Structures are given as C-alpha cells and as structure tokens.
Amino acid sequence: MVSGQNNPAPAAEGLPTAVSDARAKPSPRAGGRPAAAKKGFRPEVQGLRALAVLMVVAYHVWLGRVSGGVDIFLLISAFLMTLQFARKVERGEPLRLVRHWLHLFKRLLPAAVVVLVAVLAGTWAVLPPRRWPDVLQQAWASLLYFQNWVLADTSVDYYAVDHSGASPLQHFWSLSIQGQVFILWPLIFAAAALIQRLLKRTGLTSRYPAAEKWLSYRALLAAAFGLVFAFSLAFSVRETAANQAYAYFDTRARLWEFALGSLLALALPYLSFPRGLRVLMGWLGVAGMLSCGLILVVDQQFPGYVALWPTLSAALIIVAGQTGSPLGADRILSARPLVGMGNISYALYLWHWPVLVIFLVAAGQRGANVWQGLAIIGSSILLAFLTTKFVETPLRCWNWPEHHVWRAAVVLVACGALLAGPVALWQNRITAYDAAAAAQPASDNPGAAALEPGYAGTSSPSAKVIPAPAELKNEFATIEGDCTGRLVPASPVLAQICHANQPVGTPAKTIVVLGDSHSQQWLPDWDTIAAQRNWQIVMLIKSGCRYGADAPSRADDCNEFNDLDRGYVMSLKPDAVFTLASLTLEQAPFETEVPGYLDGIKGFTDAGIQVIGMRDNPRFTINMADCAATKGAAAPACNPPLSESLAATAPMDAYQDVPNFFALDLSDYICANGVCPAVVGNVYVYKDDNHLTKTYTQSMSAIFEQRLLAETGWH
Numbered sequence: 001m002v003s004g005q006n007n008p009a010p011a012a013e014g015l016p017t018a019v020s021d022a023r024a025k026p027s028p029r030a031g032g033r034p035a036a037a038k039k040g041f042r043p044e045v046q047g048l049r050a051l052a053v054l055m056v057v058a059y060h061v062w063l064g065r066v067s068g069g070v071d072i073f074l075l076i077s078a079f080l081m082t083l084q085f086a087r088k089v090e091r092g093e094p095l096r097l098v099r100h101w102l103h104l105f106k107r108l109l110p111a112a113v114v115v116l117v118a119v120l121a122g123t124w125a126v127l128p129p130r131r132w133p134d135v136l137q138q139a140w141a142s143l144l145y146f147q148n149w150v151l152a153d154t155s156v157d158y159y160a161v162d163h164s165g166a167s168p169l170q171h172f173w174s175l176s177i178q179g180q181v182f183i184l185w186p187l188i189f190a191a192a193a194l195i196q197r198l199l200k201r202t203g204l205t206s207r208y209p210a211a212e213k214w215l216s217y218r219a220l221l222a223a224a225f226g227l228v229f230a231f232s233l234a235f236s237v238r239e240t241a242a243n244q245a246y247a248y249f250d251t252r253a254r255l256w257e258f259a260l261g262s263l264l265a266l267a268l269p270y271l272s273f274p275r276g277l278r279v280l281m282g283w284l285g286v287a288g289m290l291s292c293g294l295i296l297v298v299d300q301q302f303p304g305y306v307a308l309w310p311t312l313s314a315a316l317i318i319v320a321g322q323t324g325s326p327l328g329a330d331r332i333l334s335a336r337p338l339v340g341m342g343n344i345s346y347a348l349y350l351w352h353w354p355v356l357v358i359f360l361v362a363a364g365q366r367g368a369n370v371w372q373g374l375a376i377i378g379s380s381i382l383l384a385f386l387t388t389k390f391v392e393t394p395l396r397c398w399n400w401p402e403h404h405v406w407r408a409a410v411v412l413v414a415c416g417a418l419l420a421g422p423v424a425l426w427q428n429r430i431t432a433y434d435a436a437a438a439a440q441p442a443s444d445n446p447g448a449a450a451l452e453p454g455y456a457g458t459s460s461p462s463a464k465v466i467p468a469p470a471e472l473k474n475e476f477a478t479i480e481g482d483c484t485g486r487l488v489p490a491s492p493v494l495a496q497i498c499h500a501n502q503p504v505g506t507p508a509k510t511i512v513v514l515g516d517s518h519s520q521q522w523l524p525d526w527d528t529i530a531a532q533r534n535w536q537i538v539m540l541i542k543s544g545c546r547y548g549a550d551a552p553s554r555a556d557d558c559n560e561f562n563d564l565d566r567g568y569v570m571s572l573k574p575d576a577v578f579t580l581a582s583l584t585l586e587q588a589p590f591e592t593e594v595p596g597y598l599d600g601i602k603g604f605t606d607a608g609i610q611v612i613g614m615r616d617n618p619r620f621t622i623n624m625a626d627c628a629a630t631k632g633a634a635a636p637a638c639n640p641p642l643s644e645s646l647a648a649t650a651p652m653d654a655y656q657d658v659p660n661f662f663a664l665d666l667s668d669y670i671c672a673n674g675v676c677p678a679v680v681g682n683v684y685v686y687k688d689d690n691h692l693t694k695t696y697t698q699s700m701s702a703i704f705e706q707r708l709l710a711e712t713g714w715h
Contacts, residue, residue: 049073053069057352102405115350138167152245170353171349225263467694472693478499511538577601
C-alpha cells in the first residue's frame, strides 16, 4: 500500500475484520479486573481496533505512508478467532466448519458488497474509461478474496504518493488475505482437535501422564502456529529483501502476523504481571503503535521483521488488558467513543480509501489538504455508521439464515449476485467496444497519416478512436527477444535488460537504442524498418534515465547506467546509436538540451559510430488520453498550444556541425497547426501525460523511415 502502497503504494493499508467475537476467557492476573473484564468483554481490544483504523485513515489521507495499522488488524483477527475456537474445543462443542465459514462470510460480505457497488458507481461517474477494466477485474478479485494476488502480480507501488492514480479497490488486498486465513485457520484448529482425539484413543496420555500437558489441545495449536510463525517470518524477511512490492501483498509473507495473534491468545491465560508493570506495558504499546509509521521508513521494509514493531506493540496492549488503574492506557482505549469507533471500524476501513481516491480524481489533485482530509474522514465515518447500522448489524442479527446451512449460502449467493451482475454486464460492453474498434477498416484510423500534405481520406462518422481505452495500458512498445551471442553485455546489469530482434543471417546494420522510455516508444518504427531491411536492433533502456554524460541533475544510478551503456556501445561497435537529443518539461522552459548530451555521444562519433538524435515529444500536466475520453478530442484542454509544449527552435539544431550526428524531428507529426492534440486521425496520440501510444507511433513509420534515410543517406 495500499499499499501500497508506500505502496506504495501509495496506497491503502489494512482491514479491521468484522469478525469480532470480543469475549475472551478471563486470565488470572495480579491487580484485579473490573467487572466487565470478568465477564470476558475486552473493551480495550475494541479501542485498540479503533485507534488502529484511525491511524490507517489519517496516514492515507494526509501522509501517504504505512502506519502499521494493517499488521495490528491481522494480529487482532487471529487473536479473537483463536480464543473462539479454543473455547469451543475445550468445552467439547463441535466445530461445524462449514456453518462457521458461512456465518463468517455472511457477516463480512454484505458491507463489502455495498462498498463495491458504490465504487462501481463512482468509477463510472468520475474515473476515466481507461481505468474501468482494472477496477472491474479488481471488483471480482475483491468479491472472491484474491485481490492481494492481483496487486502483487501487477507490481502495484503501495508507497506511491499520488493516491489519485491508485485503484479505489486497492485496500481490499488485506480483506483478501484475511479471507484466505479465515479458511485456513479453522482447518488448523480442526486438525489439532483430530490429532488430540487420536492420541487419546491410543492411550498415550493415560500411559504417560507427564505427556498430557505437552499433548493438550493448546500445546498442539502452539506447536502448529509456532511453526507457521517461524517459517512465514523467515520467508517474509527474505522476500521483502528480494521483492518488497510483491511481498507486501503475499499471503505467505503475512501468515506470521496471524500466527503471532494466535500464539498470544493461547499464552494469555498463563501470563501474569503486576498491575504497575501492566500499566507500563499498555503505554509502551500505545507509544509503539503511534510512532511506528512516523519513525520507521517502511519503504522496502514491510512486511519483514520491521512489522514486529506494530504487532508487538499491539500485543503489549492486549497483555496489559484491563488494569483497573486510572493511569492505564486501557482507561482511554475503553472509553465509549473509541469503543464505538471500534464497532464501525470494519466499515470505516472499507469506505475511507475509495472516498479518498474518487475525491482526488474528481478534484484533479494528488493529495488532500487539512480541511479536505477532515471532510473525507468525516464522510467516511458517516458512511461507515450508516453501513454498520443498516446493513451489517441487521444482517448479523437476522436469524433466518442461522437455522439451515443452505439459507446462509443463499444469502452469500444473493450478495455476490448484486455485484456480479453489474460487473459482468459492464465487462461485456467493454469487450464489445474493443471488438468493434478492432474490426474497423484502417481508413477509419489513419493516425499521423492524416497530417500528410494532401491527405484526402475520410473516416466513418461512427468510427471509434483507437486504441480502445481498455488497451491503453498495453500501448508501450518493446522488443521481446533477448540479446544473444556477441550482443550479450559483459555487465550483469545490462545483460538483464538487453533485448534484441532476430534478423536473418548477418544483419545489414546494427543500431543500439539507448536512454529512457521516450527512446523506447520509437521501437515500433525501428522494428518495421528492421523487418524490411534485415537490421539488428538492440534495446538498452532504463526508465527515467535520459542518455547523456554524467550530470549532477541526473540521479546517480542513471549516471552509472549511462556509463555502462557507453562501455557496451564502444565494445560492440554498432553502425549507429539512437538517442533522444532534447528534453521536454511540463512547464516553462518546455524543451531544453539533454544534460551532458554532447559529451555523452562524443566517444561514439569520434569512433565513427553514427548517432541519431530524435527530438523529444511534449509533456503535459494532464493525462491527454483521459482528457480526450472524458471531455472530447476537440476540447481546448486536450489541444494545448505548441508554444506551451515545445521550444521555438529544436535544441539539437545546435549539434548539426557535429560529425556523425544526425538530427531527426517528427514533431510536425505530433503537433500541427500550432497545437499539440490528444487525438490525430482518430488515434490517441498519448497513452498518458507524456508517452506516445504504440498505435500512433506505428502510424508514423513511413515518415520516420523517409526522414531517417534522407538525413543519414542510408540505403
């Protein structure tokens, strides 16, 4: 996180479960307990839940960081579930797992479906069409409890600062993990009960009374969860170090947090501390909770061993329990406002993230200020209260589904159908649109060809702009083949990212494409020419690293990457190198020279290696595809002036006297008639705020080849 991430993130964090059997077997502790505690109710746990969700919400709305609240929620959910099942087995009650699961998800699903349906409405009203397919896919994933794996597989940045670009359903990842554990944990409880029963039948405990203690139900559970804790924590530490973005959403990397909650529940009756020490433990736990997200730099660290900070802090609070002291932290955590907030914490978590994301998209902002944040939190609390009162509580108290298993199943199916119907219909409409766009004749989508002098073609009035919004995320060009033979770089760093096409026999020319994603977006044109002329194209691209000599304005890792590129080119001795010879910016000055560019290419040109320097395309402060899709291609906002997009004179014109340097400028096929449009020839020019679509770049292939050959004199 989100996240999510921060991913992430940027991003959403965790989920307080609605499964809250907050009655625990009272444990013998020094210092006494108030009457409420003797009855088994633990208001401080409910207050802990409230504090955790408020931390999550505040961190998401204002700080864009992970607070550690997710980890506390996971621990609490396992703690309460273990108390519930341990009591059942020790009282000799049947577990009835199917009934338990149906009852459990009957409580979880309705509120979640209400939020999911509301998010669909907000998506249709506010989010641009290119984001609809992802939201619909994640709606299925959220409903069926595998959202965390979807986010892991798509490498969501949970720590991203700009929450407006995050999915409004990103926060459902933690509910998915909890749902998976809610299936797994009862199986462990049942397996331990079965093993204990088998051991009793063997007479082992009667023959060896000393073994009875070590083979008790709690001992078997402790052994099982101890193993889960050890293996999962080790896995989490290793995977977080190797691939943190994936580890954040990986169920396996989170199981130890649930196991810690279960171990805490099993050990609690045997923990006895003086009242004064428990008062100190409570405050240490609260301080640890509140300070985790402020002190720790969680980027690249969660959920490894660093997550022990918030989970152990929560464990201290739970162990401290009801101290009966006016100085205890439990006195605050047990206060009615916090307990009441704990009662709506599940719904509050569900609502706050989509409210935040949809507000930011509607307002066109990257983050919320203090007053906007207060309004977002207030609205989320109101929605949470209404959802709890009119959806969650009535369904939880509804007796009809409790009489037969099939009735509870009917309720679950009905809840799922409320979401599945709209999602399926919407996805069918998107699929139909995509199919219609793909079936259009080429004359309906000429792209850059529409700007050629004397173009007389016409498009059908009903022709759709391509690529379809659902396909925009796939509109980035690349070369799929790996570098082999003499093309393999000596540097392991370059070897991992080196890609090349596969010409027949000995290629007529070898061209190396260097730089960042703005060099990469011209690969469709190079690929077309290479296929016709049997050229070898090699791609060495690092996102955000414009090629040039070392420069203070460029990140150190980019300078190091460019140094490796230079060494590779000088070793390979290709016929030519393709780079970007100018740098565009969102605001004035709109186009400048690339820092260190001339020094970066001097070694090539001096060695007789030709350099093709392409002029950069404009950058904007808005997503141009979204602008055209929501406001219309003709809207002034989607057609910014050329004077606010590119320099009056191309910066690389100053390099014309450099031997073996050839400038290539196709800006007149990107910006025309004094404007830089979002749509040309019924084709989206941009996939976002600065990258050309693969489809539009391909529509420039003919003019690209013509100007390349004219400039270089190649045949």
